[in-house]
Amino acid sequence: MTTFNVKINGRGYGPTEVRDELTMNDYLREYLGLTGTKISCGAAQCLSCAVIVDNPDGTSYTSPTCIVAAVRFNGKSIRTVEGHARNGELSVLQKAFIEHFAFQCGYCTAGFLNEAQVLLERLAKKRVPRADLEKTIAEALDGHLCRCTGYIKYHEAVRDVILADPQRYLV
């Protein structure tokens, strides 16, 4: 058993004593009831379980939760799909996903949303040429599996969000 602390969507949790074998996915879903983070393959192959991890330097990245121990997140700050909307209003990305009918069953959506959010934050810090945008989006979303809508709608939704604010994201 190990005691750990974690910040999730701006709120601190812990100290909590958990089994060393407990995955972060089980902690989120079974301990906290944050079921927006999905569990699918259980082997980090579909990334539906991905959450955002915020680094102290302001950068962010996504991490699968199904194969990583909860205690490995000790002291970290993460965001889940439940943390995107503000005061009941969906984020720009969430709205774009809906407008593009990007998801059908929705099981992969939280992972795609988190990955796309990290991409936006990365581009806001380091813009890319317009010519590299398609490749940049494709590489960012690579690894996330969707069995319903065929990826292109997610891609188009993310592209629209970026093109709507070119000075922020593009060179």
Added chain:
Amino acid sequence: MLAELHAGVLLGVAALLATMISAQAVSDVPAESLARADSFAAIGDTAARSAALFTEAAKVLTHPRCMNCHPAGDRPRQGDVRGLHQPPVDRGEDGFGLPALRCPICHQQANFDPGRVPGDPAWHLAPREMGWEGKTVGQICAQIKDPARNGGRSLDDIVHHIGTDHLVGWAWAPGAGRQSAPGTQAQEGALLDEWVKTGAACPN
């Protein structure tokens, strides 16, 4: 008819159990042994002894624990059967993966057996020029001696790297479901040390 059906079901269950048991057995196979460096002393010809030492050391270099992350291309392999890594990942610019799928995100500081994920603080791919996949032991030997293809290392550096590096050492503590590299890291280092002292000859 019913008895035949029951027999069929029982046979099916037995076959499934046998498969599960044998699969478990595969992951529990003891590691292959490695000959001690001094056991080659009887080979009188120095060059032949040196080549024999490297051939023995190559049991480790060509083992899935090492070869999986010294691939010929940009995608690592995984498991004892050396399947392509899932999810599909790419070495990226620095060997630590692409920006959206960095190696240390899944591969943490240590093995996490409940998720069957290996770990080490420096988990990453060997540089492309150090790819061993598909090469003969002789070719790997020539490559490992070439500073242009060994990370600019001297032969002593190679002995030190393979004999003491923490990530290399993971090959002997690979976690559940993976066969350990042959012998021990110290034995491997001793073999390569003796190989260098005998002229670092390569097998044909």
